[in-house]
Amino acid sequence: MARTTLKLKIPKKLSHLGYFWGGVGLVIFLNLNPGIAQTKDIQSLPLPQIVPAEATQVEVAPTEDLWVQGHNHYQSGQFTAAISAWQQLERLAESQGDGLNQAVLLNHLSSAHQQLGEWSEAQTANDRSRELLTDQPGARLQLAQTLNTQGSLQLAQSEPTAALATWKRAAQIYAESGDTAGQVGSLINQAQAQQMLGFYLRARKTLAQVKETLEQQTDSNLRTTGLRSLGNTFRLVGDLEQSQATLQASLEIAQDSGSSPFASYLSLGNTAYAQQQWSGALQHYRAAAQSPIATLRVQAQLNQLKVALNQSNQQQAEQLWPQIQAQIEALPVSRETVYSQINLGRSLVQLKQELSPRDLSWRQIAQWMTPALQQAQQLNDPRAESYALGYLGQLYEQNQQWAIAADLTQKALSLAQTANATDISYQWHWQQGRILKAQGDWVAATKAYENAFETLQALRSNLVAINPDVQFSFQQTVEPVYRDLVDLLLQPQASSQAQIQEARNVIEALQLVELENFFRSACLEGQRVAVDQVDQKNAAVLYPIVLSDRLEVIFSLPEQPLKHYPVPIPQSEVESAVAQARTFFEKPYIAPEGKALGQTIYRWLIQPAEQDLAQQQIDTLVFVLDGALRNIPMAALYDGSQYLIERYSVALAPGLQLLNPRPLETQNLKILAGGLAESRHGFPALKNVRKELEQIQAAASGQVLLDQRFTRKALQDQIKGVSFPVVHLATHGEFSSSSNGTFILAYDQPIQINELNELLRNSEQTRTQPIELLVLSACRTAAGDARAALGLSGVAVQAGARSTLGSLWYLDDESGAQFIRAFYRELSQGRLNKAEALRQAQLSLLKDPDYRSPAHWAPYVLVGNWL
16 A cells, blocks of 8 residues: 655644734733622522533544644634644654654644643643754744744743743744744744843834834735734833834724724724723724624624723613623634633623623523533633633622632632643632631631732733733732732731731732833842841831721831731721822912821821830831822821921832942042923923032032933933933923833933833943932822822832932922932031931921922932932
């Protein structure tokens, strides 16, 4: 019998899995807040029908059919079936000595195993593919494809440095082979790895290279798909304006060329959603919902439903969900169908909780979510099955059927752990903790929360760099884990010294994760020292923690055990008092209401510790602030007769550790000063900046860049060229809860915080000493932004300076110049540390009859090392 050979060449479209990591248009999988109050109309829900898992059967078919079957199964999310088809072909290729096709098939198998979280199988297949290709002449393109898959495997396993190197090799091979699509995909992948590593400017340059490459292409399909992927990646790294512009370009090319525009509409909707532009998002989703592709149409309608719920539009929500349900029921079985069912179910939970429609019961929601579980089992997809079980468990949790909820949650957790899906596991640990806490088992609940916390710590970089859903819902699905654990640890019946320390460490971890979420990248690490070890004689450190029902204040005194005291004030009252205090502190006169509110907050934070502070002869208070408390100056708190600044030096720390703190060397102090006196980029002139810079020149030696000389490049060149321990920037700027909205203004352009960070950090390679003090004069925190002070903390953490002096609101130009003169006078004399020099400069304004209002002296805050 003649030997049959495998002659079929793999179609090009089947050999490029994983080209574009930016995605086509993900369903916004916003997690609802499971801490919402339980429903009052409790009715027992039926037990979900859990069927035994069955392996998907794939009939033996001709090789041509198996190629297409595997591809179609993969594209529809039936990864186990895809593996079955490709494994048959891979064994056939091996038996016939066809190393090239075997290598390509192994690469496909690696991608499918990754989708199922089967990392060991994925790695084995990828290793074997690369091994085979090294012996294949003329297989450079296939090797690049395998390297692309290897990079995705490395990134998924938290190895961004290795992934970046791998994707660079792939991009080089694609470029040499003239494969533009492959090169673009590898460059987009590189940008995500660079962002994950904190290399913001490098990521931007890489994405700019992608954009330039695509603009030169004549293939409209490549340009449409590439720009859409690029736009999705811009959204992922937090550059929403670039995302919108790039996706709009993708849409226009699709429309001009007559190709399908619906995926671009969906992506534009997702970016508008991220910008909270609800009308724009809705318009794009409605356009995407006209797609002839059923799955894309369902995605668009699910996202329309999310918008309706965000706007509390019950009528629109009740019109949409039956249509979506009918369309999902008509979809073929796939992971995407499972996720769509879960997504709809969770939206219905939100609808039921918040708007209470009469014709929607918990029993109905449970019945509609159960098929998602059955389909996930049919697919033999552990990730999808874990999601289905876990969210069903959440539904029973909402209905207070604790035993069933606990059982489903444990099954979901076991599956997630088996699949090494830590991004899912933390949610089920958290869910276990909530269920146990509701049943009064505080010890077991604390352990479950600790497991969730430890899993999130292991996930830190992945959460911000490769999971856009977590970015969208950080405050709903990540932050509560930390706060709930602190709540448990600081319960009166359980607050041992070890638990107080653990609670403090958990809040420290939350603050770091908040900053990483703010930057969309992992914060750079350095040699750090614990805050309460910096000054072990004269400084006390206070950690106010905002919980839903109370304030908890942990405070650390030199060489003393940690102490804590609860203040029974709910979060809403804290936030209201802080917002009102901020308003009165900013008045150009001393408002009695401001003093009263300052005294109220003083009683909460300081008064319980007064006796200890006096006994220890403390002269410096260091605050590690949390939540809304970041938005007011601690210096303006009032004890009934004096402001806090009249009794203590005050400093802020962005976390519990500082970057290698040491005192500032004030002899022969050199200052690099940049300033903008002229009106630029729509911002008004700062008339006293010239005087401010002249006073700095009189106080110390250094270099001054004013107006036309104060450009981004000039600043970079000066920082690289000379070691300046102090960098002073007198210009407009704003701190925001978004890294894109945090900037300083140079003459030629705004410099965003991520760019300033990389500019300052890159200069570390040429400087003989780090920047000891970064002064940002004439900047402010964004008005009306509850989390804007993250921007100021972000500057302090990311700029590489040991200390940052900034302000919480716009300053009076004349008092600002007087403050700066006093601050540098005190600093240059070498008698005082930075915190005390700041205090004396503030007191000089407080004693001036023209500037006694907190509006003039209070907004200055020192973040970081106060020595």
